[in-house]
Amino acid sequence: MTDATANAAPAPKQGKHAGSLFDADARTKKRNAAETRFRAYGLTAVGIGVAALIMLMTSILGQGLPAFNQTFITLDVYLDEAKLDKNGTRDIEAIKKVSTFGYAPLIKNAMAAKVDELGISFETFGVSGKDAEAMISKEAAAQLRRFVIAHPDRIGDTVEFEFLASGRIDGYYKGRVSMESAEKDSNVTPGQLQLADALKEGGALSTHFNWGFITMADASENRPEAAGIGVAMLGSLYMMIIVLCLALPIGVAASIYLEEFAPKNWITDLIEVNISNLAAVPSIVFGILGLAIFINYAGLPQSAPVVGGLVLTLMTLPTIIISTRASLKSVPPSIRDAALGVGASKMQSVFHHVLPLAAPGILTGTIIGLAQALGETAPLMLIGMVAFVREFPSAPPEGFFDPASALPVQVYNWTTRADPAFVERASGAIIVLLIFLLCMNFLAIVLRRRFERRW
Structure with a gap:
């Protein structure tokens, strides 16, 4: 045997037992199979959700479109x-x-x-x-x-x-x-x-x-064809005006103080915990609170947009505060440091630099909070907005104290009546309510995309 033959490297093994770094072993195959199953589960869940949404929208549109x-x-x-x-x-x-x-x-x-x-x-x-x-x-x-x-x-x-x-x-x-x-x-x-x-x-x-379905008021049991959502739409508009004028400034001011100025101690920790807990409180609890404070104690009229607006403001405040604080936290600390470094005061750094950069998130949280308040029913029922109202409320500010209804409450009223024509109108009112909610959520997305900055 020559030296070249003795020193030659052994030839690689051939056949079915030959190994490679690119061949998956048993553990890798098992992990890949688990990932495939997980993707299948996810796609199945998404498919079920989409199918349920399609069924829901088909039912609502099928019953509600004839109301127009x-x-x-x-x-x-x-x-x-x-x-x-x-x-x-x-x-x-x-x-x-x-x-x-x-x-x-x-x-x-x-x-x-x-x-x-x-x-x-x-x-x-x-x-x-x-x-x-x-x-x-x-x-x-x-x-x-x-x-x-x-x-x-x-x-x-x-x-x-x-x-x-x-x-x-x-x-x-x-x-x-x-x-x-x-x-x-x-x-x-x-x-x-x-x-x-x-x-x-x-x-x-x-x-x-x-057009009367949109512009006319509610009707009695024996004339469903004349029932409309005009009073309910106006009542919901008045309540949203009150919520916007109260919840936005109060919520933003509270968020700025807690995030930028408040000392970190047990008192502020207690406040933060309670704000988070209030966001999870059932809406009907806010209705009980509004009934006790605004109607029984303050003597405000029942079924009035001012009471509904105040109750929905209390319910919306935690959402706005949490979203605003999250927006303020997302602003990099370097922005604050740079402003303070050139001689700006703490107040100037917050209001001239931090707050404008956090505005998209603040507006998005506010719009989502308003959309949530627009669809609430339980707290409004407790303050008497479930009453039958035929007269349109007058122009603000007097109209805030006139009897009115709201879109979700109107839907509830119509579904409790025996005539099938009222069920048709309830589905039509749901379509109008969904259009408002979709528009508000779309506006929130547009504002975030328009003003959002990435660092």
């Missing part, structure tokens, strides 16, 4: 002077004394005239004049009365009006009512539905967008 459309009946009403202004003086005070019952015959006569104009008759469908009148919402008389009071000079003329159809007629064109269900329903008959179809063919009945 309504069925109307167009009639030519003769404003009979003998019934509305017997003296012929056009005196507003005398005209106001005519109740809605005095306008009902005018609507009944207009309905009969429209049927004759279309060349049909009540007898064809087995309905009476009273049954035909019941196809129109009871809100029609009030609508007619408001018009006459606003335009007394039109008395004696024939004026075209678009009246709301009754809830059952509207439900017929939205799939809630059928010919079969009408036979068992005491509020509508198959003949009335057939007459409605005839009016639709004649152009006197139509279904289109209903």
